[in-house]
Amino acid sequence: MKALSRDPATLAIGGLCALAAAMGIGRFVYTPILPFMTEGLNLPADEAGLIAAANFLGYLSGALAGASRFLSGSPRMWFLGGLLVSALTSAAMALTTALFAFLAIRFLSGVASAFVLVFSTTLILERLNAAGRGGLSALHFAGVGCGIAFSAILVASLAHAGTDWRGLWLASGAATFVLLVLAAFLVPGKDTSLLNPSNEATTSAVNSYETTISYLEPGLVRLILAYGLFGFGYVITATFVSTIARTTPALQPAEPFVWLTVGLFAVPSIYIWNKVSNSLGARRAFALASVIEAAGVALTVIGQAPSVFLLGAALLGGTFMGMTALGLMEGRRLASAGGPEAIRRMLAILTASFGIGQVIGPWFAGYLHNLTGSFDGASLAAAVALLVAAALAVR
Known part of the structure; x- marks a missing residue:
């Protein structure tokens, strides 16, 4: 050992x-x-x-x-x-x-x-x-x-x-x-030390989820809203994509492969988007990933061919983990002038905003499905939310 x-x-x-x-x-x-x-x-x-x-x-x-x-x-x-x-x-x-x-x-x-x-x-x-x-x-x-x-x-x-x-x-x-x-x-x-908020690794990994921040400038507010819309936008497809495939006759051949596609494209996504961020900056990279993910979400309801549906799943898998990291990176940068406490509070708010979007998304999609008999409306709303998130991020 x-x-x-x-x-x-x-x-x-x-x-x-x-x-x-x-x-x-x-x-x-x-x-x-x-x-x-x-x-x-x-x-x-x-x-x-x-x-x-x-x-x-x-x-x-x-x-x-x-x-x-x-x-x-x-x-x-x-x-x-x-x-x-x-x-x-x-x-x-x-x-x-x-x-x-x-x-x-x-x-x-x-x-x-x-x-x-x-x-x-x-x-x-x-x-x-x-x-x-x-x-x-x-x-x-x-x-x-x-x-x-x-x-x-x-x-x-x-x-x-x-x-x-x-x-x-x-x-x-x-x-x-x-x-x-x-x-x-x-x-x-080994090293079974107590959690120590002053430790840099612990601070970045654990204290990202603390308290609140008392003052937010407009750039931070836009990022918080964008991150919440991202949580809402990705989670509807991430929850119901296999159900959509199984309940749509034309897409049933894709069902065994759709979630596998999401996973395979998610594996290298953080590494890839870190590289993109190094070139464009975290905020622009987040916006680009939002647009790509919006296209993927839309393809899962617009495209009735299995290949198009799987392409949508691939775009979702290739972006959602990267966007999670990019949003936190940008929040950390924007709050850095306030010191460690401001950074922790900022990341806490981003996490809460993202979490609220995740909670609302599946409930909204299920409720709308009961009204319309389809996930199309909820998925298109999710795609629009991702486009709005992109617009907020690049302002």
């Missing part, structure tokens, strides 16, 4: 396993499983949207709780505990059919995924930076896309073999547990 602790690449792979489990599976596996739940339970779209919203509300709550100065202890203990809860809550989805139980379970799953993101990132980035290998953080964050791609393959393979929605949730829980074991082995218990 001591040898592993001296290998930065091994640590980054351990972080990849953690994010693949908690984010790629625990947070996002609901998307490919949802069509099977809809068929097996006759689940209305508005209830499906509420279940998704509960998970995103849990994620926001977990991010805020994870940043608390009163929540001390080993980051390794917290992120491994979060992985265990993520595995258990995924499996628990197979044990009930009650809407209230689904809401409670997915809320807890959201809290767990946030804890894994906050605390694993705290630990991994601290050790990578100390080793002078901060660039390997891209490998750590690639875990989200890897987990999405893996969950897509897992669900499609088991569904093809005749597994129902309950079996898909149980398999997801089992896969999360396996990744928990791998992460525990690859990220040893």
